[in-house]
Amino acid sequence: MATAPPRGALIVFEGGDRCGKTTQCSKIVERLKSQGVDAVMWRFPDRSTSIGAAINAYLSNQSQLDDAVIHMLFVANRLEKREEMLRLLAGGTTLVLDRYSYSGVAYTAAKAVAHLSIDYCKSLEVVLPAADLVVHMSMSPEATAARGGYGEERYEKVEFQARVMEAFAQLRDERWAAIDAAGTIDAIHEQVAAVVEPAVRRAQEGAPLGRLWD
Numbered sequence: 204m205a206t207a208p209p210r211g212a213l214i215v216f217e218g219g220d221r222c223g224k225t226t227q228c229s230k231i232v233e234r235l236k237s238q239g240v241d242a243v244m245w246r247f248p249d250r251s252t253s254i255g256a257a258i259n260a261y262l263s264n265q266s267q268l269d270d271a272v273i274h275m276l277f278v279a280n281r282l283e284k285r286e287e288m289l290r291l292l293a294g295g296t297t298l299v300l301d302r303y304s305y306s307g308v309a310y311t312a313a314k315a316v317a318h319l320s321i322d323y324c325k326s327l328e329v330v331l332p333a334a335d336l337v338v339h340m341s342m343s344p345e346a347t348a349a350r351g352g353y354g355e356e357r358y359e360k361v362e363f364q365a366r367v368m369e370a371f372a373q374l375r376d377e378r379w380a381a382i383d384a385a386g387t388i389d390a391i392h393e394q395v396a397a398v399v400e401p402a403v404r405r406a407q408e409g410a411p412l413g414r415l416w417d
């Protein structure tokens with residue numbers, strides 16, 4: 204009987220808006236590929252689907268939605284990619300995600316709406332795989348606000364971002380690696396590689412894929 208190929212790793216980048224996640228995701232994917240690792244980058248929200256288009260309209264302030272409804276849309280936007288994620292990981296592709304369920308929980312929890320607690324938000328996504336590694340890029344909301352283009356999207360407000368940081372802190376577990384996002388792109392990239400490469404190896408060596416929040 205043929206043995207299954209080594210699985211890919213699920214690597215997630217999280218952090219506040221404009222902290223440089225997207226740049227670092229691209230760079231680590233290129234580095235992994237240059238080492239012969241099959242790796243792809245995805246972003247959540249995935250704005251290319253019809254659910255993603257509704258999310259995009261909300262984020263760019265072209266529509267208003269109830270907090271529970273937009274939360275569900277973000278969740279659905281991940282669930283619609285669940286099968287493809289599992290298939291790619293099982294086939295040996297490492298997925299590098301620019302945001303995932305951790306953002307989903309943290310941003311909604313930061314709204315402090317009573318019926319959208321952290322526990323309730325978590326419960327909606329237990330069928331999704333957990334990250335092998337969460338790279339949490341941390342930077343003060345004031346520092347990110349000084350970056351170009353800040354304030355164009357709905358959640359880009361210093362006070363709200365500070366609450367998002369607090370919510371992320373409540374989600375942190377042993378799979379998280381905190382990276383100071385205030386350095387140069389290359390210096391941050393080296394710190395990122397130092398945590399991502401071992402996580403990819405652990406997955407290749409058979410570490411099981413977990414389920415969210417287990």
Ligand code: 2DT
Pocket residue numbers: 220247248262277278302303304306307308310311358
């Ligand atoms: P970017 O595309 O610039 O990362 O901004 N968000 C994201 C949520 O509120 N819930 C989620 O589940 C996800 C994935 C974070 C996307 C914005 O949407 C927020 C910032």
